[in-house]
Amino acid sequence: MSARPELIAIEGVTKRYLTSSGPVEALHDVSLSVEEGAFCTLIGPSGCGKSTLLGMLGGLVTPDQGRLVVEGKPVTGPDPRRVATVFQEAGLFPWRTTLQNVEFGLELQGVPAERRRRTASDLLGPLGLSGFAEKYPRELSGGMKQRVAIGRALALDAKILLMDEPFGALDEQTRVLMGEWLLDIWRRTRKTVIFVTHSLHEALFLSTRIAVMTARPGRIKAALDLTMDYPRSMESSEMVALRAKLWSEIREESLRAMR
Amino acid sequence: MPRAGAVTVVALRLGLLAIALAVWEVAGRMVNPLLGVPPSAVLPSLRDLVLLRSYPDLPANLLLTVREIATAYLLAVAAGLGCGFMLGMHRLVGQAWGPMLAALYAVPAVVWYPSLMLFFGLDAASKISFGFLLGFFPIALAVLAGIRQVNPQLVVVARAYGAGTVTVFRRVMLPAMLFTLVGGLRTGLALCVIGVVVGEILGSKAGMGALINHAYGLLRTGDYVALVLVTLVLIVGSDVLASLLERRARRWTE
Numbered sequence: 001m002s003a004r005p006e007l008i009a010i011e012g013v014t015k016r017y018l019t020s021s022g023p024v025e026a027l028h029d030v031s032l033s034v035e036e037g038a039f040c041t042l043i044g045p046s047g048c049g050k051s052t053l054l055g056m057l058g059g060l061v062t063p064d065q066g067r068l069v070v071e072g073k074p075v076t077g078p079d080p081r082r083v084a085t086v087f088q089e090a091g092l093f094p095w096r097t098t099l100q101n102v103e104f105g106l107e108l109q110g111v112p113a114e115r116r117r118r119t120a121s122d123l124l125g126p127l128g129l130s131g132f133a134e135k136y137p138r139e140l141s142g143g144m145k146q147r148v149a150i151g152r153a154l155a156l157d158a159k160i161l162l163m164d165e166p167f168g169a170l171d172e173q174t175r176v177l178m179g180e181w182l183l184d185i186w187r188r189t190r191k192t193v194i195f196v197t198h199s200l201h202e203a204l205f206l207s208t209r210i211a212v213m214t215a216r217p218g219r220i221k222a223a224l225d226l227t228m229d230y231p232r233s234m235e236s237s238e239m240v241a242l243r244a245k246l247w248s249e250i251r252e253e254s255l256r257a258m259r
Numbered sequence: 260m261p262r263a264g265a266v267t268v269v270a271l272r273l274g275l276l277a278i279a280l281a282v283w284e285v286a287g288r289m290v291n292p293l294l295g296v297p298p299s300a301v302l303p304s305l306r307d308l309v310l311l312r313s314y315p316d317l318p319a320n321l322l323l324t325v326r327e328i329a330t331a332y333l334l335a336v337a338a339g340l341g342c343g344f345m346l347g348m349h350r351l352v353g354q355a356w357g358p359m360l361a362a363l364y365a366v367p368a369v370v371w372y373p374s375l376m377l378f379f380g381l382d383a384a385s386k387i388s389f390g391f392l393l394g395f396f397p398i399a400l401a402v403l404a405g406i407r408q409v410n411p412q413l414v415v416v417a418r419a420y421g422a423g424t425v426t427v428f429r430r431v432m433l434p435a436m437l438f439t440l441v442g443g444l445r446t447g448l449a450l451c452v453i454g455v456v457v458g459e460i461l462g463s464k465a466g467m468g469a470l471i472n473h474a475y476g477l478l479r480t481g482d483y484v485a486l487v488l489v490t491l492v493l494i495v496g497s498d499v500l501a502s503l504l505e506r507r508a509r510r511w512t513e
Contacts, residue, residue, distance in 0.1 A: 089412050
């Protein structure tokens, strides 16, 4: 890989939750670094702490031990100017139109109405939402809602985009198309993306780096670097071999998680 | 709604009103005029009332009732919002005292009225406290229901996008609970009006309830119905006021 500067450093992070059945260790001594412009995917069994890790990067969850550094500064809380998050549930505000939802983050930052309106309007084209500026979330399909949520994140123009299973709630076909669309957006905007998914296909199709996490407590089990060009053929012999390797890593952990 | 539909709605509404008046007219002519009067007999009474011939002190009494309602409502809104948000925002407090609030609401409020009269006397204070008691519960409970209704995911989103507590409250909680909250405020106002008027009828020296009492006590049935009609206008007027409040609230959150 090229020697791009390291944008995100996760250093020995541990997190425990107190539950009714006692303390549960969600993450144990996780370290990972991500360079600028990367598309880094976290994949692993359910409950392995992927979302917790993403929450920490977004400043919504505080680690018990270790620290997270973004652009040389430790994460102490949400910092939407540097880190924008897309959640699994679109989480759109039902009383706001598409345009107003996309503008939300800029509004909180105090960007003047005219400028944020322009930024949001310019995004609607690439989002494939041109005719839907004045629609409310209830009038949009699942895929559209998720694109509005992604637009809301892109409008912040933060360097880092955190995506927590953004297509997890969509049907298979929509999901594949959204993956292709996201790839296009990522290549144009050159964001650094941290992407959480359960889908091998998504991980292999999109990522420059895949981090496989273990069953609870979550640790980084293996990290694969992918150097194939985009758009990728899922049928190439290289990809088939990689898929088999990735699956064997994940299968082991998923079996452990089921026990 | 298309224009033609709106016209039909108004026509149907006026139609029902006309039928009701006709039935009342026919039935009113058949009963003892001391007990019931037809609308045609109410009209002269209404004219006398409005021209201040039958009850020259109508304006003072009307004003008193309006002032009692306004005071009761302001107190009910302040206490209802305060109590509702306190119970709704703090989990422990809500768990401990929320059910007690709901249980108190289930008690027919009128059982408290004798005590209120003993404590506050026959004047405005007992009416205000009774109106307050009736209006307080739906407001407090609407706040509680509204807070429960807020999708926690939206709060997480807002926080991730840099919202602090105040912004989360203003930009997420309030708009998300607006309809429930405004519904509660409207019900609260209606119940405040009922509380004050019922309080006046149960025992008072002044106010619309006292005039109504006076008229039917003397079997001045025409005057009695005319007074009820004026009170009705007051109640409908307060609901119009509430709907204005609703529209304002919606504009404010947008």
